Amino acid sequence: MAAVHDHDVAHAHDHHPTGLMRWLTSTNHKDIGTMYLWFSFIMFLTGGVMALTIRAELFQPGIQIVNPEFFNQLTTLHGLVMIFGAIMPAFVGFANWQVPMMIGAPDMAFARMNNWSFWLLPPAALLLLGSFFAPGGAPAGGWTIYPPLSVQMGMGMDMAIFAIHIMGASSIMGSINIITTILNMRAPGMTLMKMPLFVWTWLITAYLLVLVMPVLAGAVTMLLTDRNFGTNFFNAAGGGDPVMFQHIFWFFGHPEVYIMILPAFGIVSEIIPTFARKPLFGYSSMVYATASIAILSCIVWAHHMFTAGMPVTGQLFFMYATMLIAVPTGVKVFNWTATMWRGSMTFETPMLFAIGFIFLFTLGGFSGVVCAIVPIDIQVQDTYYVIAHFHYVLVSGALFAIFGGAYYWLPKWTGHMYDETLGKWHFWLSMFFFNLTFFVQHFLGLAGMPRRIPDYALQFADFNMISSIGAFGFGLSQLVFLYVVLKCIRGGAKATAQTWEGAKTLEWTLPSPAPYHSFETPPVIR
Amino acid sequence: MSSKAAAGVAGIVAVAWNSGLAMAAADPYQLNLPEPQTVIAQQIYDQHILVLWICLAIFIGVFGVMFYSVVKHRKSKGYEAANFHHSTTVEIIWTAIPFLILVGMAFPATKTVIAMKDTSNPDITVKATGYQWKWGYDYLTGEGEGISFLSNLATPKSQIDNAAPKGENYLLEVDNPLVVPTGKKVRVLLTANDVLHAWWVPALGVKQDAIPGFIRDVWFNIEKPGTYRGQCAELCGKEHGFMPIVVEAVEPEKYAAWVAGQKTKLAAVAVDINKEFTLDELKAKGEAVYSANCAACYQANGQGVPGTFPAIAGSKVATGAKAEHINIVMNGKSGTAMAPFKHLSDVDVASVITYQRNSFGNSTGDAVQPSEINQLR
Numbered sequence: 001m002a003a004v005h006d007h008d009v010a011h012a013h014d015h016h017p018t019g020l021m022r023w024l025t026s027t028n029h030k031d032i033g034t035m036y037l038w039f040s041f042i043m044f045l046t047g048g049v050m051a052l053t054i055r056a057e058l059f060q061p062g063i064q065i066v067n068p069e070f071f072n073q074l075t076t077l078h079g080l081v082m083i084f085g086a087i088m089p090a091f092v093g094f095a096n097w098q099v100p101m102m103i104g105a106p107d108m109a110f111a112r113m114n115n116w117s118f119w120l121l122p123p124a125a126l127l128l129l130g131s132f133f134a135p136g137g138a139p140a141g142g143w144t145i146y147p148p149l150s151v152q153m154g155m156g157m158d159m160a161i162f163a164i165h166i167m168g169a170s171s172i173m174g175s176i177n178i179i180t181t182i183l184n185m186r187a188p189g190m191t192l193m194k195m196p197l198f199v200w201t202w203l204i205t206a207y208l209l210v211l212v213m214p215v216l217a218g219a220v221t222m223l224l225t226d227r228n229f230g231t232n233f234f235n236a237a238g239g240g241d242p243v244m245f246q247h248i249f250w251f252f253g254h255p256e257v258y259i260m261i262l263p264a265f266g267i268v269s270e271i272i273p274t275f276a277r278k279p280l281f282g283y284s285s286m287v288y289a290t291a292s293i294a295i296l297s298c299i300v301w302a303h304h305m306f307t308a309g310m311p312v313t314g315q316l317f318f319m320y321a322t323m324l325i326a327v328p329t330g331v332k333v334f335n336w337t338a339t340m341w342r343g344s345m346t347f348e349t350p351m352l353f354a355i356g357f358i359f360l361f362t363l364g365g366f367s368g369v370v371c372a373i374v375p376i377d378i379q380v381q382d383t384y385y386v387i388a389h390f391h392y393v394l395v396s397g398a399l400f401a402i403f404g405g406a407y408y409w410l411p412k413w414t415g416h417m418y419d420e421t422l423g424k425w426h427f428w429l430s431m432f433f434f435n436l437t438f439f440v441q442h443f444l445g446l447a448g449m450p451r452r453i454p455d456y457a458l459q460f461a462d463f464n465m466i467s468s469i470g471a472f473g474f475g476l477s478q479l480v481f482l483y484v485v486l487k488c489i490r491g492g493a494k495a496t497a498q499t500w501e502g503a504k505t506l507e508w509t510l511p512s513p514a515p516y517h518s519f520e521t522p523p524v525i526r
Numbered sequence: 527m528s529s530k531a532a533a534g535v536a537g538i539v540a541v542a543w544n545s546g547l548a549m550a551a552a553d554p555y556q557l558n559l560p561e562p563q564t565v566i567a568q569q570i571y572d573q574h575i576l577v578l579w580i581c582l583a584i585f586i587g588v589f590g591v592m593f594y595s596v597v598k599h600r601k602s603k604g605y606e607a608a609n610f611h612h613s614t615t616v617e618i619i620w621t622a623i624p625f626l627i628l629v630g631m632a633f634p635a636t637k638t639v640i641a642m643k644d645t646s647n648p649d650i651t652v653k654a655t656g657y658q659w660k661w662g663y664d665y666l667t668g669e670g671e672g673i674s675f676l677s678n679l680a681t682p683k684s685q686i687d688n689a690a691p692k693g694e695n696y697l698l699e700v701d702n703p704l705v706v707p708t709g710k711k712v713r714v715l716l717t718a719n720d721v722l723h724a725w726w727v728p729a730l731g732v733k734q735d736a737i738p739g740f741i742r743d744v745w746f747n748i749e750k751p752g753t754y755r756g757q758c759a760e761l762c763g764k765e766h767g768f769m770p771i772v773v774e775a776v777e778p779e780k781y782a783a784w785v786a787g788q789k790t791k792l793a794a795v796a797v798d799i800n801k802e803f804t805l806d807e808l809k810a811k812g813e814a815v816y817s818a819n820c821a822a823c824y825q826a827n828g829q830g831v832p833g834t835f836p837a838i839a840g841s842k843v844a845t846g847a848k849a850e851h852i853n854i855v856m857n858g859k860s861g862t863a864m865a866p867f868k869h870l871s872d873v874d875v876a877s878v879i880t881y882q883r884n885s886f887g888n889s890t891g892d893a894v895q896p897s898e899i900n901q902l903r
Contacts, residue, residue: 237739443557446558
């Protein structure tokens, strides 16, 4: 045993390569986590530039900057890049860094597969973004790539389909790795119900990913053969059904939105108790709520299709099931509030982002209930109301949690404290400009502005202008974040092992920055 | 963040509702759904207001507690943390109460859903077909049976390109609106010719996807005469933002007059079918058909868009065998954006093909006659 241990130490300090090879051949959960996070940030900026081009075109009525075709390519790629390139890899990056440290393990279970699942992403991203340069341009059918429109596209669509296949494979491998790590490598004494909530939410998310990514792969493969090999899965003239694609797509698509929000719940559930200096209220009900949300998320997909037309019983079933999700989600918000209640709170940047998350995510939840009610959804489906709704849950939901988590764990990752003043600026600027961008979009949608249009009626002009100004402010505010992170990597006040007074999870028992192999001897949990 | 921010947001929401109640149709600061014109649209409007009030109450409750805590329970004020971490009673209560509230919301919604789906016993049935990028209307049963026309965007291109000042109904105006009588139940059957579209008129509380190869239906019964505007609501390609819907509701007597006028027009067009046209006549007519149906993709000069839409100028189809050209226009080309154009009249198809074969530098000299198209139907 001692010999093995010696070998490990020698390995840790002598043999890992430096320079480019360190990153290309890395099997270390921290290096891979870092690469995931940088990859996702680059994709976030790429998708952000697309969003700003969209908002620049919509600044005034009329066609000014991009033609309608390119506009559609931008909206499509903005969605695909942000979902598959920015948000999902960011959470996998968090899982890589934090799961081993939070369960007292040295690394992930499948270290080489971990390398492979990351290095699949850059080629997939190149394929996806390269479609802009293909004849006919990038796919322009919306991120939902509904046929028959997506059958009309040029070969950029095939490139996007392959990119989705590769990213799906990467997600599945990443999830299997996370599930195996969590189920097999917990420190002695850490029972499932003693795991930190971030680990719990990722465990459930990983199961959802393994369940639904193959479904998406199936949908896009059928699309591929419809496009290139003369099949008629979605072609009515050949006996197929275009609406079948929507059912299959959303059987993936709805759990997907919870894949993007459950780890965010996890991060917020770590941050709030730390800065309230009080244990998380209702730990077990949090776990059960997460699990029920995941299960319910698999039986609500057709609420994305209320206007596609379905029998009255179908509409009612999907309406009731969707409304039910509000119950466990409400439980979470109440639990966070109860955690803060009678705590001893301080408001460092992670806490600001966590409270901002709860506040704005709840607004997105309210508009979610509005959308769940079939008659109202008939009016708001495919309008800017829906755009506002899902940006409230994905930007001020998932993204704010990612920022909160980044500030929370940066000292552990880099060994330095970040610039607290600039962090707070980043929060308040993001908060202000986010709402400026998206709150008015509720009004636009209710008043009748459809989504995915490059030009609009004059009555929508003022709110669109406000929204565009907000979008540019929000985009530029993110450069503050980039600066804070770079500054924190390069130096700053030394972070202590504990860093945050109220933090209780295992990673805070390790020195900052955390050692190469997190826990070489497992800690014992009592 | 402070409780002020919460009060501010609550204030904005409250203003939104109040001003929404007295909203004119094209108010640039319209905050709510448009003024409802049908029973269903009214129910939707009322349910939306109800849900907003419930959400506001919950919002004030939850964030009132949270922001009280944020203000009072701070370390900087020397507040000591308590150590409680669960309470089964409280957790059961805040699971059960939201459930009951949701049941309360679902009850009226269920009644409306059932009413929306009841398309039985209509006075008039109209089929609306989505094309890239226009709507076609066929009056199938009831008063006006047999009337059929296409409805194109009427806003000139110069306004879209900012070369001319934008009109009052910019992008929301069409050449031929759907005319319906007031006080009658109108059932609309929806389908599409090429890709998905969606037929949406907010004031009528109607939105339904149009699906190629399938039929869906919706209904409305408009009480007040007026012009109600909407847009295609499902992404259908590059001109998705440019295929509006205009419904004109008129009193039954006016509707009868409109029907008589349309029938006269229809009879005038019908006699043309077997007439022989000269090449120049066909070309002149074809140019108009081309700019309404083909120019969006192939461009006014027939050069297409490189990489996306092929050129007609010098193309194999437009300079090769006539039969193949006719076949592609009539039936489309699967796997591409070229949709079938069978829905155009024989004269229109014949003249547009003639125009394409004798313009943009193409000079086959072929004159395609309407009778040749008619034989293929």
